[in-house]
Amino acid sequence: MEKIFKKNICCIGAGYVGGPTMSVIALNCPDYRIDVVDVNKERINSWNNIDLSKLPIFEPGLDKVVENCRGKNLFFSTNIKESISNADIVFISVNTPTKLKGIGANYASDLSWIEASARQIAKYSRNHTVVVEKSTLPVKTAETIKTILNSSKEDNTNKKTIKGNKTFSIISNPEFLAEGSAISDLQNPDRVLIGGEDTESINLIADIYKHWVDSKRIITTNLWSSELSKLVANAFLAQRISSINSLSELCEETGADIEEVSKAIGMDSRIGSSFLKTSVGFGGSCFKKDILNLVYIARSQGLEKVANYWEQILVINAHQRDRFSKKIIDCIEKNNLEPKVLLLGLAFKKDTNDTRESAAIYVANNLLNSKIEIGVFDPKVNINQIQFDLSDLNENYDKTLVKFIQDPVSNISNYNLIAIMTEWDEFKEFDWQYIYSKIKKPAFIFDGRNILNIEKIKKLGFNYTGLGRK
Numbered sequence: 001m002e003k004i005f006k007k008n009i010c011c012i013g014a015g016y017v018g019g020p021t022m023s024v025i026a027l028n029c030p031d032y033r034i035d036v037v038d039v040n041k042e043r044i045n046s047w048n049n050i051d052l053s054k055l056p057i058f059e060p061g062l063d064k065v066v067e068n069c070r071g072k073n074l075f076f077s078t079n080i081k082e083s084i085s086n087a088d089i090v091f092i093s094v095n096t097p098t099k100l101k102g103i104g105a106n107y108a109s110d111l112s113w114i115e116a117s118a119r120q121i122a123k124y125s126r127n128h129t130v131v132v133e134k135s136t137l138p139v140k141t142a143e144t145i146k147t148i149l150n151s152s153k154e155d156n157t158n159k160k161t162i163k164g165n166k167t168f169s170i171i172s173n174p175e176f177l178a179e180g181s182a183i184s185d186l187q188n189p190d191r192v193l194i195g196g197e198d199t200e201s202i203n204l205i206a207d208i209y210k211h212w213v214d215s216k217r218i219i220t221t222n223l224w225s226s227e228l229s230k231l232v233a234n235a236f237l238a239q240r241i242s243s244i245n246s247l248s249e250l251c252e253e254t255g256a257d258i259e260e261v262s263k264a265i266g267m268d269s270r271i272g273s274s275f276l277k278t279s280v281g282f283g284g285s286c287f288k289k290d291i292l293n294l295v296y297i298a299r300s301q302g303l304e305k306v307a308n309y310w311e312q313i314l315v316i317n318a319h320q321r322d323r324f325s326k327k328i329i330d331c332i333e334k335n336n337l338e339p340k341v342l343l344l345g346l347a348f349k350k351d352t353n354d355t356r357e358s359a360a361i362y363v364a365n366n367l368l369n370s371k372i373e374i375g376v377f378d379p380k381v382n383i384n385q386i387q388f389d390l391s392d393l394n395e396n397y398d399k400t401l402v403k404f405i406q407d408p409v410s411n412i413s414n415y416n417l418i419a420i421m422t423e424w425d426e427f428k429e430f431d432w433q434y435i436y437s438k439i440k441k442p443a444f445i446f447d448g449r450n451i452l453n454i455e456k457i458k459k460l461g462f463n464y465t466g467l468g469r470k
């Protein structure tokens with residue numbers, strides 16, 4: 001006999017947010033049925049692959065969670081219509097990239113996928129459906145969703161949107177997980193934020209999280225506060241990184257050491273120590289997009305100074321990538337070296353196969369524009385993805401200048417220069433003594449993550465250039 005579930009949840013979008021979030025909900029709520037649907041058949045097939053190493057997303061611990069729940073109360077499919085029809089709650093976890101054309105181009109988010117999802121919900125849902133915004137969205141997106149769901153009249157007494165005999169409530173429940181630590185972030189969230197207009201629907205969503213999250217950590221707000229809080233949280237985090245990165249340049253000029261400065265200021269409990277690690281620049285699908293959104297919203301309200309303030313975060317981020325690239329280019333020219341660099345890491349941070357907005361791709365592009373050959377290695381990013389990312393930045397990039405390296409250590413004798421782009425643990429653990437014995441001399445390391453021990457590396461004979469330290 002088929003199991004009867006207490007609630008049916010449908011999640012539209014089986015990506016970096018939808019996949020892990022729904023897996024953890026399924027793990028903690030065995031009494032709920034979760035259907036994750038996507039238009040991308042190939043992605044769904046990967047989610048259903050018996051070989052758990054072939055899941056479309058690499059996230060530590062995700063395979064175990066999927067193994068536990070898949071086929072029991074967690075299902076991945078392309079049955080969008082059926083899953084929406086059966087759902088009490090529909091999460092929207094689709095992509096919201098920055099718009100490339102039209103009003104707000106290069107700043108505002110492209111809501112096509114959100115709108116398409118809302119149209120699907122309007123069409124296939126039955127009875128009352130609670131629609132939850134999970135993707136990061138510009139403030140007031142709920143209004144757009146409502147307009148689509150809403151036929152004409154709104155029942156102002158209980159704030160439920162009415163379309164024929166169907167009713168909808170909109171909830172904003174932004175996701176704060178970080179890639180690479182998604183499962184532990186989902187299992188132990190600092191807070192769960194639920195924004196909405198009717199208490200019944202807010203409680204319905206809170207009930208999901210109460211299965212494993214302490215009620216004190218579940219906070220409720222109005223819709224717009226919830227939407228804005230997500231953008232602001234990301235903007236604040238990115239702001240800290242750009243602040244420390246801007247100071248890394250100042251350290252290089254003054255002889256201060258950015259790692260020492262970070263530690264010294266981070267021990268002030270009012271400042272706190274997280275997100276003060278200097279790097280070649282932040283990446284990921286959220287920070288840039290969310291700041292652009294914030295800037296766009298401020299500017300569209302006529303708040304030019306506010307918009308300019310937040311936009312500076314992106315200016316510094318691009319500057320950090322460019323000045324790191326320039327150090328490498330200058331080194332090749334000054335030392336008259338063969339124009340070849342081995343890039344270690346393409347992912348935007350360790351423990352993920354995601355390369356969206358990765359600083360490594362921008363640096364690779366800068367090097368290619370200077371006719372420098374790049375050898376690229378990342379433990380989790382595949383060749384197709386790298387080719388896609390490079391052509392996304394420059395359609396006509398010189399493919400003959402890109403070599404895909406399977407084993408960086410055994411290929412090292414072809415290079416004078418190594419640039420560390422992602423802080424993968426395995427790079428720290430490389431046998432640097434052996435590498436020094438094989439690499440061409442003079443040997444240079446550009447450490448875009450400050451992960452190596454300077455003293456040890458210099459002692460081996462490498463010329464070392466980190467960020468914000470000599």
Ligand code: UDX
Nearest residue numbers: 175176177178179275276277279282283284286348349
């Ligand atoms: C971020 C937010 O942390 C998360 O709450 C939100 O839901 C999505 O956006 P994510 O992009 O997955 O998560 O990764 P995060 O750990 O925030 O790192 C973003 C970028 O900043 C990475 O490129 C990382 O290497 C860089 N970073 C982070 C630094 O350069 N220095 C730091 O101190 C921290």
Ligand code: ADP
Nearest residue numbers: 013014015016017038039040094095113116117
């Ligand atoms: P995120 O990082 O926000 O999770 P991703 O790009 O990883 O973003 O995932 C979004 C997913 O949403 C993609 O797999 C995409 O195919 C899917 N998607 C987008 N629009 C729809 C739609 N209307 N119906 C079903 N799936 C959709």
